[in-house]
Amino acid sequence: MKNQTLFPRPLNESERDTQQLSLFPEVQREFRGIRIDGEENGRVAEKYFQDALRHERKRTERTGDPFVLALVDMTGLYESINPDRIEKVCEAIQDGSRDTDIVGWYQYPENLGVIFTALQNSDHDAIKCALFEKIAQALGIVLSAHEAAKVGISFHFFPEDYGSGSRNFESDEKLYPDLSGKSGPRRLRVAGKRLMDIIGSLFAIILFSPFFMVIPLLIKLTSKGPVFFRQQRIGMFGRQFSFLKFRSMLLNNDEKIHKEYMQRLIGQKVPGADKAGRIFKIVDDPRVTPIGRLLRRTSLDELPQFFNVLKGDMSLVGPRPPIPYEFVHYKYWHRRRVVEVRPGITGLWQVMGRSKTTFDEMVRLDIQYIKKQSLWLDLKILLRTPRALIKGAY
Numbered sequence: 001m002k003n004q005t006l007f008p009r010p011l012n013e014s015e016r017d018t019q020q021l022s023l024f025p026e027v028q029r030e031f032r033g034i035r036i037d038g039e040e041n042g043r044v045a046e047k048y049f050q051d052a053l054r055h056e057r058k059r060t061e062r063t064g065d066p067f068v069l070a071l072v073d074m075t076g077l078y079e080s081i082n083p084d085r086i087e088k089v090c091e092a093i094q095d096g097s098r099d100t101d102i103v104g105w106y107q108y109p110e111n112l113g114v115i116f117t118a119l120q121n122s123d124h125d126a127i128k129c130a131l132f133e134k135i136a137q138a139l140g141i142v143l144s145a146h147e148a149a150k151v152g153i154s155f156h157f158f159p160e161d162y163g164s165g166s167r168n169f170e171s172d173e174k175l176y177p178d179l180s181g182k183s184g185p186r187r188l189r190v191a192g193k194r195l196m197d198i199i200g201s202l203f204a205i206i207l208f209s210p211f212f213m214v215i216p217l218l219i220k221l222t223s224k225g226p227v228f229f230r231q232q233r234i235g236m237f238g239r240q241f242s243f244l245k246f247r248s249m250l251l252n253n254d255e256k257i258h259k260e261y262m263q264r265l266i267g268q269k270v271p272g273a274d275k276a277g278r279i280f281k282i283v284d285d286p287r288v289t290p291i292g293r294l295l296r297r298t299s300l301d302e303l304p305q306f307f308n309v310l311k312g313d314m315s316l317v318g319p320r321p322p323i324p325y326e327f328v329h330y331k332y333w334h335r336r337r338v339v340e341v342r343p344g345i346t347g348l349w350q351v352m353g354r355s356k357t358t359f360d361e362m363v364r365l366d367i368q369y370i371k372k373q374s375l376w377l378d379l380k381i382l383l384r385t386p387r388a389l390i391k392g393a394y
Helices: 013-023 025-031 046-063 075-079 083-095 124-142 184-207 209-222 256-266 290-298 305-311 332-339 348-352 359-372 375-393
Strands: 067-073 102-107 111-116 152-158 228-234 240-246 315-317 344-346
Touching (some): 046 067, 046 111, 046 152, 046 332, 067 124, 083 111, 083 124, 124 152, 184 209, 184 305, 184 315, 184 375, 209 240, 209 290, 240 305, 305 344, 315 375, 332 359, 344 375, 348 375
Parallel strands (some): 315 344
Antiparallel strands (some): 067 111, 067 152, 102 111, 228 240
């Protein structure tokens, strides 16, 4: 397939300035050609390239228009050629890109990145072949075949296509360098949140230890089956983990009721909801045991999740982790609540809306939490959770 079928007409200089610089005001200095930290002529510095990549993700989440991140790993070249020729390599790749593409340092100075936008083909293999040929052609201008063989080229598509029937929902972390936690402020916040999780979960396990003795006894006396319910849930970056609860249902129940319910809920069509579609619990679920109804109403069935927090699969505060069969029905912008933070026992929607919000409103609250997350916000949510639980139980 010819390259021109993949790309629309390149924008002229005026159009490019209007589109790119209005979207990325913080990188105007790079696009204006001013030299910063050795980068120039539209080659975006590492921090700003990651900002641009984050912006492209958000744009795609809303529009559905895909993009491709191409990474050119030049680590091997530093052992055999001088920096001046590496600069020529960068210039060749940059000259071969369109005005609508964004070229910059994914990881300075080893990995050059190119964000290819406005693709007109949905065939990933065809796009890879066309883009590989495009980059290889640029490399061939300044490198010998032996030198070019030392350059690694990889392609990363967004949105990520998991395929029908897929059981693996792990995200491509190359698309999320801004979430790596390498920057000072983010690293401190992540470390502080983890410390709070460890101390808080240990405290909760000790505080609720009487319930950990009484509830298993009640479950055993009223129904057959194990005390704990284990289920695969999706955590940060789409990684699956074993989610713990006290069992509140009959043994060997059919998941079909909940699957159909969640499919309708995500589509905002739930029987039994009010006119605004606000309901989050299945009414009179025949699968729930009598003691299970009490545990659910008081949220005591959630207590074993403090062990998930202690292990590191979850956090005290964060979005609730979805079941894989829920995730497949998510819209692109819904996925952000799963990818960007660890799931939590409680969160913003629990203390602000609980069962009185629609699914989309819940996701918006989770995204609001992601944007504003801080240890102080976590503490406020934790302090408001007991009141929300009491209100929800009556």
